[in-house]
Amino acid sequence: MKLIKTEDAVGQVLCHDITQIIKGVTKDAVFRKGHVIREEDIPLLLSVGKENIYIWEKDEKMLHENEAADILREICQGEHMYPTPVKEGKIELVADVDGLLKVDDEKMRLINGMGQLMIASRHGNFPVHKGDKLAGTRIIPLVIEKEKMEKARELCAPEPILKLLPFVHKKVGIVTTGSEVYHHRIEDTFTPVIYEKMAEYNAEIMGQILCDDNHEMITAAILELIEKGADLVVCTGSMSVDPDDRTPLAIKNTGTDIISYGAPVLPGAMFLLSYYNDRIPILGLPGCVMYAKRTIFDLVLPRIMADDRVTAEELAGLGQGGLCLNCKVCTFPNCGFGK
8 A cells, every 4th residue: 555645646546445424324435445536536535534545556465455354254154144245345244044153253263363354243053034144354454464364264264154054944842741731720821932932933833742740641742742753842841850840850761862951041940951862852941931031942942943953061151141131121132141
């Protein structure tokens, strides 16, 4: 780049976008990179505070901010997302499908720790919808060493920093437990909540079985639903340490692999996650899912619906951010819960 006085820049080529900011009215580029400055452009350039201006001088060892942003975009971009046109040295990535966003935190820290480079994204492990903005990339200076950008590319190879896993259509079986519901002493208010949650992912409820507090009956119901084609089984209620609550034992007796019984999340501490035959999730949902706006179920369900296996270590890591504040106006997932 070469710095010259704006009045002397007629005929020169701009090497970066020039932005005009008028509060409440506009924030946009009035001139784009590559624009050849004309005499009539001088008053507008001065009005946006550009008494001096950078013009482009080609250097084979350096990259312009737009070229560098595209390399960062390449490093980040996985399947099912697309880039916006470069604007003011920045490229954004946008979701092309509904799905679960995955972020390689280690790689992102490496890139952002190199200095002069930046990638900003949404939190990973949360659902996104088609058209949602996922991330933005740019460099801090106007030009940067080509060698540094190649180093960044090498650090992140071969997988991109961002992945978008499309949601998978699932057949869901529900096992409703509890003698009070089984004997019709109270109304089943849990199942409608499950229907509502599953509707967010266009899942199919393929069957529901009511069970008494009999662990053998519950085990048989789970296996029956799996035999009939359930891709996911949700057991509601009877998850506490009360001696009459037998759902955890019933789930265990199916032969499933218990990932965790308990999670450092409130609401949702008594949650159980397991995988039957290493592929079919069986969930034990505590009573809080029935009445609380957001719970552990909302943190785990998006991953289940994208076939993204959840580990015990990941559940243990939910402690920080695992306390829902029960805000009067719920803005989840645009809040700290689960983050």
